[in-house]
Amino acid sequence: MSTPAYLITGARPYGEEPQDILITEGRIAQLGPDAGRAPGSENAVTVQAQGQILLPGMVDLHTHLREPGREDAETVETGSRAAAKGGFTAVHAMANSSPVADTAGVVEQVHRLGLDSGWTEVYPVGAITKGLAGKTLAELGAMAESAAQVRMFSDDGHCVNNAQLMRRALEYVKTIDGFIAQHAQDADLTAWDTEQPAQMNEGRVSATLGLPGWPAVAEEAVIARDVLLADYVGARLHICHVSTAGSVEILRWAKARGIQVTAEVTPHHLMLTDELVATYNPVYKVNPPLRTEADTQALREALAEGIIDAVGTDHAPHPDQAKECEWAQAAMGMTGLETALNAVQHAMVETGLISWRRFVEITSERPAEIYGHPHQGRPLAAGEPANLILVDPSASTTITPEQHATKGRNSPFRGLELPGRVTHTFLGGHQVLAQGELTTSRSGRSAE
Amino acid sequence: MRHLLATEGLTYDDALTILDTAEEMAAVTSREVKKLPTLRGRTVVNLFYEDSTRTRVSFEAAAKRLSADVVNFSAKGSSVSKGESLKDTVQTLDAMGADAIVIRHSAAGAAAQLAASDWSEAAVVNAGDGTHEHPTQALLDALTLRRDWHAAHRGSGSSTSPRGTDLAGMRVLIVGDILHSRVARSNLWLLRTLGAEVHFAAPATLLPLGVESWPVTVHYSLDQALAAAPDAVMMLRVQAERMGGAFFPTAAEYTRRWGLTDERLATVADLTLGETQSPALILHPGPMNRGVEISAAAADAPQTRITEQVTNGVAVRMAVLHLLLTGDHA
Incomplete structure (x- = not known):
């Protein structure tokens, strides 16, 4: 099937001066007042975008698409639809599926499911260790050489606690031009794999609620160790979902020393605090846990300043029964793909901490650069791939999980009125989202 | 007061009302006929996810001295051990007409979740939730x-x-x-x-x-x-x-x-x-x-x-059940 040309009129690239943009053959053909008269514009479908902002499609380094194995929670198809609706033109699917994505076979399966869906680009993340067990290295080379061409390796959901194994992993991925993404959580300090594992941030609130605490130092100690290891062996390290003010200070120190470390923060850690746990509503149970107001503020400032590089949603859908139970038994995680723009606009843009230019860096350019995607997170300029989104920044959205494309209804933002709305998503020039509704995917699927 | 979930947030007046009512209940307890008719026809369910014979017996005695019908539901050896959720268990008890649910659970917050849910209309009494409150x-x-x-x-x-x-x-x-x-x-x-x-x-x-x-x-x-x-x-x-x-x-x-x-x-x-x-x-x-x-x-x-x-435990639990189920701040 052939993709039509599109002429977007009156959109503001990076939130700046309005422009017309012509998209043909998957690329931005022209950008400027003459776009409507340029070759190829004759049969273009016009998208009137007055008042809207044109941005590069967002790139999410951190999602859980649950397939294979937990198709009741999410599939690559439903997760990809959620990505398109949320304004993501590329997502990275963590390895904690069942079976674990620790072989070429599984990552190729996820890769192929992503191509078949065609709502967004899906990049499987390979496990660092076999079965995420933290004992022996998975076949990293085989995953790198597979059709999925995996570059990012993570045991996310589990920390690589063994320092020697972490050192070896950091070294080994140098040979395949990859990088390690660490879920920083000291197992002992969080009583992991015990009868009484940590349940929430340790502090004033946990003391009162009587829930076992997940101390900030359990994250910070691992990050400190790992930046030293990365420095020692000269490898690249990415830190998943940074959640504490102390972690920010360690990252600041590491970056000042020139250590090759990058970091992401989730939208929920930018907005929500552990005070919410007092409701005992498991929708607020997440790992790492919601922290304090001071942490939230430090994370926002670090993201504005560049100590934290990127936003990663840690989109983690769960079926209702995994959250409709006692706190201690409930699953950890929150959906995030379809609320990320709203949350980041609220926490970062509306507060005056960042401009839309910086928004593009943290949601698109830096994550694409960290992974090494040559065609994502590109400038809004003629000749560039048309991975684009249109955003109505003056709209406001009351978050209603039942309207989401993800199977998960576990959004911590339920009922909140947040700014912004993703109206259009172009995936390689193909319009997968129009006026906030899914159209057809690049592979020709409809959302019915 | 609709539920008794925690003492954090319990007002001075409510606390004193419970203690004063408990003094009256204690007087009943020292009589030869240790029974009041106030909860006749009402059902109190003791939903115990943790073994605690002392607390359960105390609540049971309290409910019976108020003439309530008492159902003891122990999670051990029940459908709960076969994986039934708290929600399903509580909805089942609700469907059987529980007026009050006294819940003991190893998970902090279980009583609060139950009270906040629409799983049951029953009054909820926290009989100990994890390391949170009792x-x-x-x-x-x-x-x-x-x-x-x-x-x-x-x-x-x-x-x-x-x-x-x-x-x-x-x-x-x-x-x-x-x-x-x-x-x-x-x-x-x-x-x-x-x-x-x-x-x-x-x-x-x-x-x-x-x-x-x-x-x-x-x-x-x-x-x-x-x-x-x-x-x-x-x-x-x-x-x-x-x-x-x-x-x-x-x-x-x-x-x-x-x-x-x-x-x-x-x-x-x-x-x-x-x-x-x-x-x-x-x-x-x-x-x-x-x-x-x-x-x-x-x-x-x-x-x-x-x-x-x-001894005072029985009187206090009588007072709590009485106040929650009659709405009578005697």
Whole structure:
């Protein structure tokens, strides 16, 4: 099937001066007042975008698409639809599926499911260790050489606690031009794999609620160790979902020393605090846990300043029964793909901490650069791939999980009125989202 | 009050209403016919996810003395052990017409979740949720303390009943595993609401991080805490699973430093209730580890109120069920 040309009129690239943009053959053909008269514009479908902002499609380094194995929670198809609706033109699917994505076979399966869906680009993340067990290295080379061409390796959901194994992993991925993404959580300090594992941030609130605490130092100690290891062996390290003010200070120190470390923060850690746990509503149970107001503020400032590089949603859908139970038994995680723009606009843009230019860096350019995607997170300029989104920044959205494309209804933002709305998503020039509704995917699927 | 979930947030007036009603219930309990008809035809379900025969029997006795029908639902050996969710269990009990659900659960917040849900219309009583709260235990402790505090202080001619009085000026020392104790948490909030001053004595490993934000004076040394002349000393049970060396080296070291030994009993014996001549009190929520946190002599000493606590537990639970199910603030 052939993709039509599109002429977007009156959109503001990076939130700046309005422009017309012509998209043909998957690329931005022209950008400027003459776009409507340029070759190829004759049969273009016009998208009137007055008042809207044109941005590069967002790139999410951190999602859980649950397939294979937990198709009741999410599939690559439903997760990809959620990505398109949320304004993501590329997502990275963590390895904690069942079976674990620790072989070429599984990552190729996820890769192929992503191509078949065609709502967004899906990049499987390979496990660092076999079965995420933290004992022996998975076949990293085989995953790198597979059709999925995996570059990012993570045991996310589990920390690589063994320092020697972490050192070896950091070294080994140098040979395949990859990088390690660490879920920083000291197992002992969080009583992991015990009868009484940590349940929430340790502090004033946990003391009162009587829930076992997940101390900030359990994250910070691992990050400190790992930046030293990365420095020692000269490898690249990415830190998943940074959640504490102390972690920010360690990252600041590491970056000042020139250590090759990058970091992401989730939208929920930018907005929500552990005070919410007092409701005992498991929708607020997440790992790492919601922290304090001071942490939230430090994370926002670090993201504005560049100590934290990127936003990663840690989109983690769960079926209702995994959250409709006692706190201690409930699953950890929150959906995030379809609320990320709203949350980041609220926490970062509306507060005056960042401009839309910086928004593009943290949601698109830096994550694409960290992974090494040559065609994502590109400038809004003629000749560039048309991975684009249109955003109505003056709209406001009351978050209603039942309207989401993800199977998960576990959004911590339920009922909140947040700014912004993703109206259009172009995936390689193909319009997968129009006026906030899914159209057809690049592979020709409809959302019915 | 629709539910009783915690003492944190329980108002002074509600706390006093419960305690005063409990005094009336205690009067019933001492009669030959220990029964009131107030909850006839109402159903109280004891939903116990944790073994606790003492607490369950106390709630059962309380409900029966109010003429309620009592259903005991133990999660052990039931469909719950086959994976049935709290939601489904509660909806089942609701469908059977439960008017009140008394829930004991190892998960903190279980009672609060149940009360916040639309799973049941029943009144919810928290009978202990994880390491969060155990409000009826704190209320029975307060009832016990108030009686002695009032008796020691009342002038000649004033009422023998402590009704309407509080614990203003009383100094209560709670000793032991504060970190894992729902009893300590519930007591802290309630005792403070009633005007008492609260002290903790414990090793730092058994105090929650963040305790400094609580309205409490913390001592690492029990001897120093006793030197501050408390009016009552509440010893907490040390769970066997804490003794493995992770929280303190050995049971013997714990006893030496934080146990109410015979030597420390001699110190307590010299303490009085405020400026009066009445002896200071010793409490323990039970079950005791004699020889670990409390010596046999201390457990059986004249100023020890452990059996009174058990008796008062029934009266307090009668009061709570009565108030929740009749809405009658008698």
